[in-house]
Amino acid sequence: xxxxxxxxxxxxxxxxxxxxxxxxxxxxxxxxxxxxxxxxxxxxxxxxxxxxxxxxxxxxxxxxxxxxxxxx
Numbered sequence: 753x754x755x756x757x758x759x760x761x762x763x764x765x766x767x768x769x770x771x772x773x774x775x776x777x778x779x780x781x782x783x784x785x786x787x788x789x790x791x792x793x794x795x796x797x798x799x800x801x802x803x804x805x806x807x808x809x810x811x812x813x814x815x816x817x818x819x820x821x822x823x824x
């Protein structure tokens with residue numbers, strides 16, 4: 753699993769900028785939802801390239817079904 757990082761920049765005027773790295777798809781918003789609720793109203797959201805990537809599903813090893821009739 754890739755490292756997930758949330759970086760904050762607090763501007764002199766009190767605005768807080770948040771940058772999420774290592775999280776693909778909508779999981780970014782789920783990850784930061786509670787933090788943003790405590791910080792205040794979100795004024796602007798700018799998705800990164802990672803936001804448009806599909807979240808990877810866990811890989812599964814699938815064994816092929818055995819054939820009931822032998823090949824000639």
